[in-house]
Amino acid sequence: xxxKKRRRTEAGPPAASAxxxxxxxxxxxxxxxxxxxxxxxKPDAEILASVREMYDAAQSAASSSKALTLSDxxxxxxxxxxxxxxxxxxxxxxxxxxxxxxxxxxxGRGFSFxxxxxxxxxQLYVPELDRIVxxxxxxxxxxxxxxxxxxxxxxxxxxxxxxxxLRRDIHVTKRDLFYTDVKLFQDQSQSDAVxxxxxxxxxxxxxxxxxxxxxxxxxxxxLVFTDDGDRIDCTKMGIGGKAIPPNIDRVxxxxxxxxxxxxxxxxxxxxxxxxxRFYNRFxxxxxxxxxxPDVATRLFLRRMKTELKLPVLALVDSxxxxxxxxxxxxxGSKNMSYDSSNLTTPDIKWLGVRPSDLDKYRVPEQCRLPxxxxxxxxxxxxxxxxxxxxxxxxxxELDMMVKTRQKAEIQALSSFGFQYLTEVYLPLKLQQxxxx
Amino acid sequence: xxxKKRRRTEAGPPAASAxxxxxxxxxxxxxxxxxxxxxxxKPDAEILASVREMYDAAQSAASSSKALTLSDxxxxxxxxxxxxxxxxxxxxxxxxxxxxxxxxxxxGRGFSFxxxxxxxxxQLYVPELDRIVxxxxxxxxxxxxxxxxxxxxxxxxxxxxxxxxLRRDIHVTKRDLFYTDVKLFQDQSQSDAVxxxxxxxxxxxxxxxxxxxxxxxxxxxxLVFTDDGDRIDCTKMGIGGKAIPPNIDRVxxxxxxxxxxxxxxxxxxxxxxxxxRFYNRFxxxxxxxxxxPDVATRLFLRRMKTELKLPVLALVDSxxxxxxxxxxxxxGSKNMSYDSSNLTTPDIKWLGVRPSDLDKYRVPEQCRLPxxxxxxxxxxxxxxxxxxxxxxxxxxELDMMVKTRQKAEIQALSSFGFQYLTEVYLPLKLQQxxxx
Numbered sequence: 001x002x003x004k005k006r007r008r009t010e011a012g013p014p015a016a017s018a019x020x021x022x023x024x025x026x027x028x029x030x031x032x033x034x035x036x037x038x039x040x041x042k043p044d045a046e047i048l049a050s051v052r053e054m055y056d057a058a059q060s061a062a063s064s065s066k067a068l069t070l071s072d073x074x075x076x077x078x079x080x081x082x083x084x085x086x087x088x089x090x091x092x093x094x095x096x097x098x099x100x101x102x103x104x105x106x107x108g109r110g111f112s113f114x115x116x117x118x119x120x121x122x123q124l125y126v127p128e129l130d131r132i133v134x135x136x137x138x139x140x141x142x143x144x145x146x147x148x149x150x151x152x153x154x155x156x157x158x159x160x161x162x163x164x165x166l167r168r169d170i171h172v173t174k175r176d177l178f179y180t181d182v183k184l185f186q187d188q189s190q191s192d193a194v195x196x197x198x199x200x201x202x203x204x205x206x207x208x209x210x211x212x213x214x215x216x217x218x219x220x221x222x223l224v225f226t227d228d229g230d231r232i233d234c235t236k237m238g239i240g241g242k243a244i245p246p247n248i249d250r251v252x253x254x255x256x257x258x259x260x261x262x263x264x265x266x267x268x269x270x271x272x273x274x275x276x277r278f279y280n281r282f283x284x285x286x287x288x289x290x291x292x293p294d295v296a297t298r299l300f301l302r303r304m305k306t307e308l309k310l311p312v313l314a315l316v317d318s319x320x321x322x323x324x325x326x327x328x329x330x331x332g333s334k335n336m337s338y339d340s341s342n343l344t345t346p347d348i349k350w351l352g353v354r355p356s357d358l359d360k361y362r363v364p365e366q367c368r369l370p371x372x373x374x375x376x377x378x379x380x381x382x383x384x385x386x387x388x389x390x391x392x393x394x395x396x397e398l399d400m401m402v403k404t405r406q407k408a409e410i411q412a413l414s415s416f417g418f419q420y421l422t423e424v425y426l427p428l429k430l431q432q433x434x435x436x
Numbered sequence: 437x438x439x440k441k442r443r444r445t446e447a448g449p450p451a452a453s454a455x456x457x458x459x460x461x462x463x464x465x466x467x468x469x470x471x472x473x474x475x476x477x478k479p480d481a482e483i484l485a486s487v488r489e490m491y492d493a494a495q496s497a498a499s500s501s502k503a504l505t506l507s508d509x510x511x512x513x514x515x516x517x518x519x520x521x522x523x524x525x526x527x528x529x530x531x532x533x534x535x536x537x538x539x540x541x542x543x544g545r546g547f548s549f550x551x552x553x554x555x556x557x558x559q560l561y562v563p564e565l566d567r568i569v570x571x572x573x574x575x576x577x578x579x580x581x582x583x584x585x586x587x588x589x590x591x592x593x594x595x596x597x598x599x600x601x602l603r604r605d606i607h608v609t610k611r612d613l614f615y616t617d618v619k620l621f622q623d624q625s626q627s628d629a630v631x632x633x634x635x636x637x638x639x640x641x642x643x644x645x646x647x648x649x650x651x652x653x654x655x656x657x658x659l660v661f662t663d664d665g666d667r668i669d670c671t672k673m674g675i676g677g678k679a680i681p682p683n684i685d686r687v688x689x690x691x692x693x694x695x696x697x698x699x700x701x702x703x704x705x706x707x708x709x710x711x712x713r714f715y716n717r718f719x720x721x722x723x724x725x726x727x728x729p730d731v732a733t734r735l736f737l738r739r740m741k742t743e744l745k746l747p748v749l750a751l752v753d754s755x756x757x758x759x760x761x762x763x764x765x766x767x768g769s770k771n772m773s774y775d776s777s778n779l780t781t782p783d784i785k786w787l788g789v790r791p792s793d794l795d796k797y798r799v800p801e802q803c804r805l806p807x808x809x810x811x812x813x814x815x816x817x818x819x820x821x822x823x824x825x826x827x828x829x830x831x832x833e834l835d836m837m838v839k840t841r842q843k844a845e846i847q848a849l850s851s852f853g854f855q856y857l858t859e860v861y862l863p864l865k866l867q868q869x870x871x872x
Contacts, residue, residue, distance in 0.1 A: 164854075168854070168855070170711060173847075175847045175850075176708075176847055176850040177850075179845075180850050180854070182800070182851065212707070215703070216726075229674070232674065238664040238681050239681045239682065240663050240679040240681030240682065242673070242676065243678060244676055245675050245676030246676065247711075267609075267650040268612060271609065272612075275607055290652075364619070366619045411611045411612055414608070414611075415616055417616075418612055419604070
């Protein structure tokens with residue numbers, strides 16, 4: 001580590017900030033409580049021991065109990081899920097579908113697609129799996145019917161386009177797909193919807209179709225992986241980090257000596273952690289989708305969690321939106337429920353910033369924000385969600401949020417100093433095993 | 437290069453897409469014009485020769501004529517610009533300002549800040565520089581005045597915070613800065629505005645103050661640089677690319693054997709270029725801010741252009757918004773005009789997609805979109821902008837756009853095949869030196 005980097009990560013406030021805090025004395029009394037908490041911190045070795053316990057628990061849980069599946073619950077006949085398939089098997093599935101169509105036509109019966117319903121009435125939350133899956137209802141989409149001829153044609157076209165993409169061994173976006181036949185698709189929502197249909201029909205994930213979403217996420221820390229054959233060492237990605245690739249099927253060879261994954265809601269906190277090289281002090285992988293999680297980041301997080309068997313700790317804003325984001329990572333979004341098993345990462349721990357932290361860390365009143373009516377409603381709605389109800393600790397926290405009607409951003413911790421997050425708050429959280 | 441990668445980048449349509457295009461025959465006639473253009477393509481060596489001419493021109497232009505400055509135009513007294521300063525000199529400037537304040541107070545005169553005006557009435561477009569700068573008007577901000585005491589206090593506080601950040605050798609976001617003293621700043625717009633004031637007062641860029649914006653951009657291709665001491669080889673960043681670091685002052689040691697920089701408006705086009713490893717066929721650096729350019733990407737582009745002396749070619753949507761984005765890269769945005777010399781990259785060539793391309797490449801009618809009234813107005817407004825008027829070719833193109841009232845996205849080229857962009861459109865553009 002260079003002298004510079006060491007200086008940046010040393011504990012204790014440097015002499016320089018003395019002048020700043022002297023200036024601030026006129027404006028507000030210095031928060032002695034915040035400095036008091038700093039004194040609670042034990043040596044890093046002891047904190048690491050507590051982290052290692054969590055790591056060991058996650059490792060043994062992952063290896064002893066294999067993840068539940070629909071068939072374990074005898075639901076595989078009644079419910080439908082898609083899985084990751086390689087290009088060859090998706091092509092085979094398309095060829096089979098086309099052959100079946102051809103046979104049906106030759107037999108004088110015309111052709112028809114059997115398309116699983118993705119309507120919410122066909123969705124089911126399975127508590128054992130902690131995610132939403134599709135029931136088995138499906139509908140027929142015959143070519144020889146005035147009401148379905150258009151959709152049947154679009155379905156055939158999308159199948160043929162996906163086939164071409166897979167044969168070329170490339171990846172395209174939904175927008176690319178739409179533009180290959182605007183005349184037929186008319187608007188993108190039509191080709192997008194049929195793409196999801198095709199995914200369900202073939203029983204494979206959308207990423208298996210090589211149709212990808214745009215990437216937003218970045219990753220940094222104790223992780224090495226290959227992106228399209230290039231070896232990426234995430235401890236050597238500077239402060240900017242590595243952009244998470246849009247196509248998960250080109251990601252491979254994950255290796256890590258991290259003890260946990262730190263999932264961060266926002267860019268600014270990610271930057272603080274990356275600049276302070278937090279992962280050197282506490283071996284971890286730091287990942288963010290910069291707000292609402294995109295599909296690429298969700299796939300990447302799941303991949304890390306399942307292959308490396310690491311516990312995941314989440315750092316989000318203390319507001320309903322922060323928890324909503326956690327719920328997308330953990331349980332998926334409703335409109336992609338057929339793909340939930342591949343997109344979701346169960347068992348994420350809520351590290352912070354939690355409503356109870358506001359008093360515990362004495363976040364100044366002026367750094368807390370009043371919740372709007374809409375916020376309160378969103379909080380109350382969350383209290384009705386199964387994934388919240390299952391976790392007593394979360395219910396308590398959320399209750400407190402709704403009652404106090406106060407929210408706070410991760411950035412509010414900057415009121416105790418720019419590096420309070422990395423030097424005091426997170427180490428103390430880890431030391432006290434303070435996650436839910 | 438692996439067999440896979442080679443297959444992905446070969447020219448000519450693979451056998452696989454024959455079935456797809458056979459299927460599409462029923463739906464629309466195959467576009468023979470698009471395939472005809474493919475035949476126009478010369479061997480890559482000849483295309484590269486034409487690219488090399490552009491590269492040589494950019495290199496010699498950069499080394500023969502040093503960039504014009506305000507003082508060359510005898511405007512340095514009348515106009516104000518900030519420049520990149522290292523942490524030590526910014527600290528020195530703050531110490532000097534504070535000493536001057538102390539002396540003034542000891543002499544019984546109280547203290548006052550002299551703050552440059554950033555109002556639009558104080559802005560000036562300098563055609564020779566092709567950017568907006570600030571005139572020299574400034575206003576006094578005395579502490580001992582009811583109307584300015586608050587702002588003077590905020591200014592002192594921001595100076596002290598910036599000083600602490602620089603001494604710690606860290607970087608923070610504007611949001612972090614705000615949260616260090618919410619009681620004083622009240623809302624973030626106040627600390628943000630004073631931060632810009634401080635930047636002007638000290639004569640240094642905002643990034644020199646170590647207050648950074650969040651990053652959005654990614655880069656891939658023939659570039660090696662260091663991010664906070666880590667060596668990054670952008671030919672080995674897979675498809676996802678390297679996230680552009682938020683703090684440009686930690687970026688160094690740029691090396692490249694590229695012949696040009698390809699600036700891409702959108703994510704989807706970036707992904708296509710990265711997956712096809714376009715930079716291996718035509719040595720280039722590919723960069724995108726995923727839409728509206730952020731400060732980090734603008735700083736990074738400028739840094740590449742000035743240090744590597746590479747020509748910059750832009751690939752944007754054929755609509756007023758695409759051109760607006762180009763204008764931000766080239767001339768800056770109005771509210772940061774004091775920093776324009778450090779944020780802008782002059783002399784970007786408009787490669788495509790241009791309004792004249794729609795007919796030249798026979799983009800199907802259904803892939804063109806009608807412009808809304810608002811689009812047309814934005815187009816007409818652009819025609820009034822100095823940076824457009826200076827370039828006859830741009831005026832012509834924009835005139836055509838407004839008259840035909842048609843726009844098109846980069847993705848519209850997918851109507852000729854997913855890889856038409858990388859296999860035909862861009863190579864032909866380069867071969868024909870078709871940029872403005």
